[in-house]
Each structure stands twice: as structure tokens, then as C-alpha cells.
Amino acid sequence: MVTGQLLRFTLTTTLTLLSLTMGTSSLTNVTLGGLFSFGGAGTDWDGGAILQSTLMALQHVNEDPTVLPEYHLKLDVKNSKCRPGEGMKGFVDLINEEPTKLMILGASCSVVSQPVAETGQHWNLVQMSASSTSDVLSFKERFPYFFRTNPAQSGLSTPRIAIMKEYGWTRVAIIHESNEVYTSAMNKLSEELPLHNLTLVAKESFAAGETPTVQLKNLKDKDARIIVSSAYTEGYKRMLCEAYHLGMYGPRYVWMIDSWNSLDWWRNVTWLGCSEQQMYEVVKNHVGTVFLDLRTDNERAVSGLTASQYQQAYASYTGGVPFPGVDLAPFGYDSVWAVALALHRVAESLAAENSSIGIENFDYDNTYHLRERLVEALSDLQFEGITGSVSFDESGNRLAPFKIEQLLDGVEVTVGLYLQEQGLQWSKQERLKFTGGATPIDGPVRENVYIGIDAVTFVVFTVLAVVGMGGTVLFLVINISYRNKRVIKMSCPNVNNVIAVGCFMCYVDVIVAGLNQNYMSETVGNSVCLAQIWILPISFSLAFGGLFAKTWRVHVIFSNKTKRTKIVDYHLFAIIGVVVAVDVIIISVWTAIDPSRLIHTTLSDQLDKSADKIIVRMVDKCDSPDSPRFLWIGIILCWKGILLMYGAVLAWETRKVTMPQLNDSKYIAVAIYNVAVPSIIVAPLVTFISSDMPGTSYILTASCIIFGTTVTNCLIFIPKVIALRQQKNDGTSEDQRHYSVHNQVAPAAAGSTGTGSGDNSFSKEKEREMMELKNRLKKKEEEVERLKELLKQSRHQQQGPDG
């Protein structure tokens, strides 16, 4: 290897000197300054091939009688070693040494081109690079006299993204050397990724000369498998050797690299602690991208060569020595032609003006304004080069096709192209080759596990709900069938019907709320969400509203005992109607503003390393995402809470009342407590319970609904069923049965008045009797009080004044 480098260096130097001494006396010598990185050891990136193609181009230009016929182009070369310090030293030497340099060719690396272009403008030097890719060099305000024949670094993102899409990779990571060249391009790539639905799992950078151990560990921790990287050769060596030590190689990993490094750049890294074999384990089958360097047609370039003739000429010029950076060498060839053609234009324009000035009169003070002429000539230039059609846009970028390269069996092979119009074009059917044969995946397979209500729970509650629904229908049928029997008639059978319908709907809600929305289409799921927010509040209002209305009636009659209070079914229905109407208003506004709909929510990710899987816990739940959390449910809960509490207060106040007008008032009170207490406990609990516990939430809600509904049903209807049965069995009168069943105090006249006069006249008469008795009792009590007072006074008189 050392011999090879020596050979290359000797050949390079010889050719350079040859070119320097090739001037002929009849021609005017004009000299360009050259900053190239070559020679292997001590360079961060070796572009020896570019220097060779540049020297060959100089030879071709000088041999061409149509280009700069009066001049002989010479080149003074300095080795910038792809290092800013070396590059600036070379630049200072170039301007300090005679002769004056007309222009600068190079530098090979952006890290050198940038300071040179920024400095060189103060010497009015126009610069032309063939391998400086930094996007930053496109800023014309900062680098007004900089041109390049190669495209910009960020262009490499296009084929990379195309490859990711082709292989279905969506998780990618970036690691790059931290200089303006790579930072700028990788920042652009990270902005582009989301536009293509690609996720950047990590982005790391490292300084030149640093081994990126921590950065690579971070990529490994994030389980990045598809890694886009950019670095100079030494950076690549450090990074990939460390990747070997961290086990980041093999069939799971794809390393995407900038493949314009020297041939076999990955060998010879023992100084970094990696054997050649170890390094090969990492770099084999890498996916390299680089600009397509040779035109694909058979057109002749301005030099008269076709692409294949160029290759033959190059091989002959270099004697078959494999100089590094050969992928970019044709850009070097075109850069010389670009400069020569621009100088030719300026020389011609000066001649056309009969100017006594020639291009050889250029000086660093720009005395004859030749710099402006050169910049203009380059900006307007358009010619057919070996790399394709060459012209410079405002930012100095060229749109180029790209090559996809892989290291296969130790040799870098072009496996495909990325063409602007056609996209990816593979050389072979199998496209890319991967270590291990199989296409790597971009990370652990994501397995969505839907957290929902388990089937057993749903079946249990559905069975309970169905039984409840059956019972409710039975009660409803009995209530309607026997509505003329006193025991039913006395308890507002119409309101009982409403209660039964409400109970039935509550059971329906238990089933609807338990439906597994994870397996539903979006439309069905959204409909179920809407059904849920409508069914439960309204069914609750029907059932509880019925109980509430009955309790309210007891309370009104009880609190107005001195007055006659006439409350009929119409009043009770009005109350239920108001309760339901409030629900309808709230839910309609809710549905209109931000309807409840199916929302897919990711709860957590858990990596199962052994199975190479990420278990993603998901839940599909009904929500109104555009409203503040709990807003609508909070409004409904507040409204129901107020109703429940008011109902509970009424029930408490009327707990001892026994009224023939409402023979089931005691049961209603118990039913209200059975609904109110669990609802007040469970509703807030369920509302605030973590959304990752839909099963628990469902069990609590469904239990509460089934319990409250069943208790209500039983308390309202079972006593009536029992009374009806007993009545049938022993043949007792309806009045006697009624009072015995309900343990109520039978009115004194019940036996004598019979039932023939009808409910209303009977009730009115009993009420009148009761009032009369109470008035008499009150008068007697007042009489007793009066007598007590008289007795007290007579005792006092008997004892006399001195006691």
C-alpha cells in the first residue's frame, strides 16, 4: 500500500511538473493555482484521481487549437490534504509565489474551498472546484466568485430517500461529521424526511478526529438500523471501526455512505483497532450514493471525447494506477474545460474590443476588471462535458443523476442509477444485495395490541343486560295488561311504562358501550360513539325522571296538606319531558360542535428485544378531541348530579309518608338511593379513570347501570306482581290486598266505603276525613293546653303569696 501511494505521488508530481514545463515559446503562458488533496497518508480525503483528470484536461485544452489558441495554460498545484489549515497555507503560497494565478482550481474538499473562496475574493480570484459538495458554497453573497462542476451534497438525499421508499424503510438515523459540508446537507435531509413519511429516530454528529462512540451508542439505543452517514474518509474509518466494536453491523444494519472515497479506503485501519476483516464486516454491502460522473449517451463532449473514450484516455494517462476519488475525476476534467472556455471567451471579447489588455494582464488588484469578465463568462457558459451538459445556475448547483454503489465481494460495484425522470434504475433484478440475503427491516416490527374490553367481560354483561331487558319487557307487559287493576292503577301505570322504557334503554347501553370498536370500520365506530352519548343520558332521564316525578308528587301533596293539591299524570310527564329535553339540548349542542367520534390513541410502546418487536398498546375510544377534556361529559354529569341529589332529598323528606295515591312511594325512595349512591361514586371514577383501562372502566359503568336499573325495576314492579298473584290466589278484594301488600295504614273508612265510588271520590273523601280528624285533634290539644294552664294557676293561688 505504501509502495502504491509512493508510486501515485511520484506519478502525480511528475505529471504536474511536466504540465508546468510544457509551455512553448510562441504562446503566452497563463497560470492557474490548484489546491488538490492527494498523496494518501495525512489527507482527510484523497482525491488523487481528480488531480489526474485535471492534468489530463489541461493537456487536452493545450492541444486543442480552437481553445485559447494564443495561450498555454499552466497549473501550479498545492496539496491541501482536505484540511483547512493545509489548504490556506497552499493558497497563501500560491498568491505569494510568481507568477500571478489567473484563477484557482479546487479545492478538493469543501472544508478547504470555503475559507479559500472567502479569502480569495479579496485577491479577486475566481474559483472552480470539481469536488466541493457543501451546500453552503451555494450562498453567492458569501462566495461570489465560487463555481463548481459537481452537484451539491444535499442532492444525495434524493436517491437515498428513493431507496428507503423502495425498501419500505421508514425509521432512519443520521450520523455525520460536524462541519458545514455535512451538517448543512444532513439538516436538509432531516427536514425532508417527514415530507416523505419517514421518521428520523436519531441524528448525531462528531468532530473531525473524534471517534463517535457515544453517538453510535445512542443510535444503537434507539435501535436505528438504516443509518445515513456522511464524513470524510478518516471520519468514516473511525465511525465504522467503532460500529464494529459496538456490534452495529451484519444483516440487521444498512450503512448508507457517500461513496466517493478512495478505493479500498476501509482497509488499513489497524491503527484504529480494527483488522481488515473486522472492518469489512461493517462495510460490506453498504449502500453508497455518488453523482453519476459520466454521461450515459454517446455524445461527444467539447473535448471531442465520448464518455468511453474519456475512460480510455484516463486509463492511459494514469497508466492504470488506481487513483482514489475516481468517481469525481470526470468533474475535474470538466472543470478545466469550463475555466478554459471562460478564459477563451474573455480573451475573445478583449480582442474584439481591440483592447491592449489580455487575460495574462490579470492582477490581484483587478486593475483591468478581468474578474468581472470571468465571472460573467462562467455564469453564461453552457457546454457539453464528460459529466453531461455543464452550466452554472444562480446558486452554482448542477442537477445530476446519481449512482448507487455497493461493496460486493470487496469491490465497489455500481448496482443502479437514480435518474431525475425515471427514478431508480437497477442493473440487476435483485436490486440491492444485503448481508444474510434477506432485506433488513428498519427496526423492530411494530405490533399493535388493542386494549379493549375482553370478550368474557362483554359476554357476561351482555347476558346480564339481555336478562334485564327480558325482565323489563315482562314488567312492561304486566303493567299495561293490568293497568286497570287497583294495585297498578294506584301507582301511575303510565309513568311506570316510561320507567320501564328507560330501564330497557339502560340495558341496551350496557351492550352498546361494550362493543369492541377496535374491529369496527371508522363509520360504524363513529356511529357507536354517537349512540353511546345519546342512549345513556336519555335512558337515565326516562327511568330516573319517572322516579323523580313520582317522588315529587308525594312531596308536593305531603307539603300542602292543608290545601287540596291536584296532580295528574300530565304534570308528571311534563317533569319527565323537561328532564329529557335538557339532555337533548346538551347532547345536540355537543354533537353539533364536536361530535364524539372514534379516536385511535397510542398508549405506550414496549420493546421485546428477543422477538425483535415493539408492542404498541393502543386504544380506540370515543372522544370529542376539539373540546376541552371532560367538558361535555362534565356538563352532563353536573346536570345529572343535581337531579340525583334533588331526587335524593325529596325521597328523604318523604321517607315516612304513606299515601294511597302513590302506593309505591317507599319503594321509589329506595330506588332513588340505589341509583343515586352508586352513580355519584362511579361516574366521576369512570370519567377520570386512566384511558388505558377501558375494561375496568366498562366493568364499573356496566355494573352500576345493571345494578341501578335492576333494583329500580324490581322495586317498582315486583311488589305489584306479587300483589296481583296473591289477589288471584286468595280472592281478597283489591283494596284489602293493596294495603296488606304494601303494609300501609288503611284509611278508616276503607272497609265501609268500598271501591264502588272510584279512586278519586274515595281519595277525596279520605283526605277530607283526615283533615277533619287532624283539626279535631288540634282543637283537643289546644283544649288540653288551656286546661293545663288553668290547673297551674289554681295551684299557685292555693299555696298563697308566702308559699
Ligand SMILES: NCCCC(=O)O
Ligand atoms: N470532496 C469530497 C466531498 C466532500 C467535500 O465537499 O469536501
